[in-house]
Amino acid sequence: MHFNGLVLASLATAAVAAPTSNVFNDVYNFDATLEEFYSRVSAHIGRFADGPPPTNCDLSKVSVPSSSLPPATGTLKYVAIGRGTQNYTCADATADTLPSQIGAVANLYDASCIAANYPDLLDLATDIVLNFSLPAPGVQTPLAPANVEILGHHYFETTTTPTFNLNTTPDKQFGVALTSKKNSTTAPQGSIIGQFNVGYGAVPWLYLTSITGTTDGITSVYRVKTAGGAAPATCSGQPAAFQIQYSAQYFFYV
Structure with missing residues (x-):
């Protein structure tokens, strides 16, 4: 943090x-x-001109944003900004075919201290990062413009297993969460629909619970405050495989 x-x-x-x-x-x-x-x-x-800024990242007073998702239980361990792509396929390029989602890939950046000490910046930062260049999956540099450092990586272990790997270096081993989707809700009206607010919509908010293979006590993950990522309504004019950029907040509970 x-x-x-x-x-x-x-x-x-x-x-x-x-x-x-x-x-x-x-x-x-x-x-x-x-x-x-x-x-x-x-x-x-x-x-803080006349004194030091806060240096701790106490999440005890931070909670997942309110929604129709099940309420959080346990202890909030990390808050991350995710920046990556939602991935889709199309069997053909006609209006009669719907895009199928085949997972997502994202870098996760540690926003725990923003959430704890500067909550007014968190939502702004999550939306703004969508307008910056997509970070490469292996890049370890901080996320502009908030300068938050890498916390881990999000990908799908299988087509139905969203995975969050927070083990990034030998001295930063924060756990791996293999999860299963338990609940979802439509992104609120007014959510950012894509880069520079041009796109097909914000992907839903999710409640995920851990399954066998998870380490370090992670019990659940929430994906909230989504921006972009939704697929077009049909496959008309779309390639066989395509990606839609998105950003989101992820709350990790133990």
Whole structure:
């Protein structure tokens, strides 16, 4: 959990220098949401001008966003921002065929300290990262613009087993969660539908529970605050396999 005062300080220059003129929009992919993010970062930096910022990442007062999903039980261990793709196939390219989902691939970034200390930044960051370049699966660099570090990787062990591997390096072994989907709910109205809010919609929110093979006591995973990722309504004009970019928040409970 590494988003702390030092990270806020590292964002200070960007926050102060962030362009506000439409002249720069095409260069920096700058928009009102990103401007709001940097403005809030600057406000947090100002709060700590006369004293140190919080350095702990206490999640005891953080909870999964309210929805029709079953309520969380246990202890919240990590909050992550996921950035990747939802993957689909089409048997043919006609309007009579529906896309079939074949899993997802995403990097997971440790947003636990944002959730604990700067909750107003969490939702903004989750939406904004969708407009930045898709990180390569093996890249270990922090996620722009929040500068949060890699926590793990999300993929499907089988076509029905969403997997979350939080063992990234020999000294960062946080567990592996093999899960089964237990419940889902449609993303709320107003959710970001795709990159730059252009796309087919936000994928549903999910409640996943761990199955045999899970380590380190992880019992459940919630996917919430989704942005993008939904497939088109039909396969008309689509290739045999395609990906739709998305971002989301993942809450891990033990």
